[in-house]
Amino acid sequence: MTKSRFNINRFVIAVLSVWLSAPLLAQTQQVDHTQVFTAAVPSEAQVLQAAQASFAEYFQLLALPNDAVVAADIQQNTDFLQQSFNRRGFTTQQLANNGKPLLYAEYRSPVPDAKTLLFYMHLDGQPVLPEQWSQPSPWSAVVKKRNQQGQWQAVDSALLQHKPLDPELRVFARASADDKGPIMMLLAAFDTLKAAGQAPAFNVKVLLDSEEEKGSPTIKTIAKANAKLLQAEGLLILDGPQHASNKPTLVFGNRGATSLTLTVYGPKAPLHSGHYGNYVPNPAQRLARLLASMKDDDGRVTVPGYYDTVHLSATEREALATVPDDAAALLKRTGIARPDAVGANYQEALQYPSLNIRGMQAAAVGDKAANIIPHLAVAELDLRTTPEADSAYLTALLQRHIKAQGWYLTKGEPTDAERAKYDKIASLTPGAGGDAARTPLDSQLGNWVYAVLLQDSNSVVRVRMMGGSLPTEQLVSALQMPFVILPLVNADNNQHSFDENLRIGHYVDGIQTLLRLLRTPY
Known part of the structure; x- marks a missing residue:
């Protein structure tokens, strides 16, 4: 029409x-x-x-x-x-x-x-x-x-x-x-x-x-x-x-959506990068490495089990393929050279849960930037869920993955005892959202x-x-x-x-x- x-x-x-x-x-x-x-x-x-x-x-x-x-x-x-x-x-x-x-x-x-x-x-x-x-x-x-x-x-x-x-x-x-x-x-x-x-x-x-x-x-x-x-x-x-x-x-x-706040903790307070650079680990760099561990270069989530519960039948795949998407127009409109390799086409990709970084913050940039090692770094995530992979399931997988990377998960600001015991400290806090x-x-x-x-x-x-x-x-x-x-x-x-x-x-x-x-x- x-x-x-x-x-x-x-x-x-x-x-x-x-x-x-x-x-x-x-x-x-x-x-x-x-x-x-x-x-x-x-x-x-x-x-x-x-x-x-x-x-x-x-x-x-x-x-x-x-x-x-x-x-x-x-x-x-x-x-x-x-x-x-x-x-x-x-x-x-x-x-x-x-x-x-x-x-x-x-x-x-x-x-x-x-x-x-x-x-x-x-x-x-x-x-x-x-x-x-x-x-x-x-x-x-x-x-x-x-x-x-x-x-x-x-x-x-x-x-x-x-x-x-x-x-x-x-x-x-x-x-x-x-x-x-x-x-x-x-x-x-x-x-x-x-x-x-x-x-x-x-x-x-x-x-x-x-x-x-x-x-x-x-x-x-x-x-x-x-x-x-x-x-x-x-x-x-x-x-x-x-x-x-x-x-x-x-x-x-x-799909459903649930938000998560991932916080990586560094020193107790921001520190002068000249006095403490090469000595105190930077939480922003650590956060970047942790986030990078969650996806490969093809855009697929590498957290074990993330896609495992979604099973598309041959009939369903055929129905998805009949939706008249223009792949070339999609690439042009979004301004990208190639899509993530999650599904065989656009519609199929939407049938799987996703993991998106919707925002990151560590310290000020531009005119307000200071030569510091920030005391923490924060990433806001949004997960798109499916009926087969709800927010509780995906959040549990992420917690397990973070721990497998050597991180200790705390609830809120870490105590002095936690800081003394654990090298890598983070928190993963659920936010609002609903399921698919x-x-x-x-x-x-x-x-x-x-x-x-x-x-x-x-x-x-x-x-x-x-x-x-x-x-x-x-x-x-x-x-x-x-x-x-x-x-x-x-x-x-x-x-x-x-x-x-x-x-x-x-x-x-x-x-x-x-x-x-x-x-x-x-």
């Missing part, structure tokens, strides 16, 4: 489908609901009108900082979105969470004995460094388009109201794609239904997480405490990017979403397990319901980085996709 649905043929088909279905809508009690709701998807013109009407509210939402470390900001986002859902006819309530409430919203379908689906998204976003952004503020959305030289150039935001709407425009702001964009797509889908005098074919429940970017540390507890409120036949997660081919994408699992989750490719929920996506495309990318992490396992284990992940935003959205953006063509297509889902009984 190309990302341009603004054509006359589709418009005519959509209008005809609404016109032909009009007599049926008055008979929803006497006829097959599946036929009625499938035929009655609002027209493309109505979708475009709702999308353009939603941009002002979208920009207001993007103007609210949403780093989960600031409780007041999260509260403001939650209050704003609660009002947004209330205006669409949802009943809502805030779920207490240490000053950072989650938002629950519910819309009842008029269809007798309708099933219920729970939509999950998150209202918090990644931290920002404003100076890295190519605009005055990450919280003030800027509309941009590529110029003839391929560079992003700011344009008048009024272009979002032009008809026809240019699908290549993009909105640059923190959380524009991850994950406020999908939230607004769902709200605009309900606006479209209301304008067409229609309603969803099933009961809709919505859960907006407030700390997803911090690992959702409390969501399992909150979900268990509100299990009856959140009860549904399935969980639909609206997060993550579509496949780079821009085809509709359906994901059946995600995966659902069968042929699940009932997956087959339903797949069939809906095929209504707009003859090709849907099905991904066994994506590399990014979501609190899926926490929700699924608490609520005991099947799930699938439906990504709606462009693959090159720069999520978690500066200059995050959402392509307007994806925004409109996302509304259309959600409308088809909402109008198709489960």
Whole structure:
């Protein structure tokens, strides 16, 4: 499917489908609901009108900082979105969470004995460094388009109201794609239904997480405490990017993530490198050697047992190979000559647990650098887990590996007695995170979403397990319901980085996709 649905043929088909279905809508009690709701998807013109009407509210939402470390900001986002859902006819309530409430919203379908689906998204976003952004503020959305030289150039935001709407425009702001964009797509889908005098074919429940970017540390507890409120036949997660081919994408699992802090201890205090160099070991150099022992030159983790629990069948490998990744384009976009040799291809690599160094620190650099031997060196690690290799399993392997390299592991600052006894002292401290989750490719929920996506495309990318992490396992284990992940935003959205953006063509297509889902009984 190309990302341009603004054509006359589709418009005519959509209008005809609404016109032909009009007599049926008055008979929803006497006829097959599946036929009625499938035929009655609002027209493309109505979708475009709702999308353009939603941009002002979208920009207001993007103007609210949403780093989960600031409780007041999260509260403001939650209050704003609660009002947004209330205006669409949802009943809502805030779920207490240490000053950072989650938002629950519910819309009842008029269809007798309708099933219920729970939509999950998150209202918090990644931290920002404003100076890295190519605009005055990450919280003030800027509309941009590529110029003839391929560079992003700011344009008048009024272009979002032009008809026809240019699908290549993009909105640059923190959380524009991850994950406020999908939230607004769902709200605009309900606006479209209301304008067409229609309603969803099933009961809709919505859960907006407030700390997803911090690992959702409390969501399992909150979900268990509100299990009856959140009860549904399935969980639909609206997060993550579509496949780079821009085809509709359906994901059946995600890796988990857990953070670890590895600290290597040196002298009791920083020491003058002239007086103590060649005598006192440097913890930064020792940390570098320890980290180097964990991976080989091909990027494979050398910690014994790290990959041993993952076994891909021939059928699974074949399915992974059919995902239309462009290997050459991946190398060009990432700016590397060759990938790590963990899997036979990109998708296969994502099925294994990973070990990443997300940050290192020993002493100041640049103008603040001093000629010292630092007293400690720290590496922040993030491990991407799989259902077969969870955080406890991988952390235990790392502890064993570190000890095998001759290190003594302590808890916190070493005592004088420990310093006197052990040459190499380190600590490995677990942080926040969650484990992986995966659902069968042929699940009932997956087959339903797949069939809906095929209504707009003859090709849907099905991904066994994506590399990014979501609190899926926490929700699924608490609520005991099947799930699938439906990504709606462009693959090159720069999520978690500066200059995050959402392509307007994806925004409109996302509304259309959600409308088809909402109008198709489960």
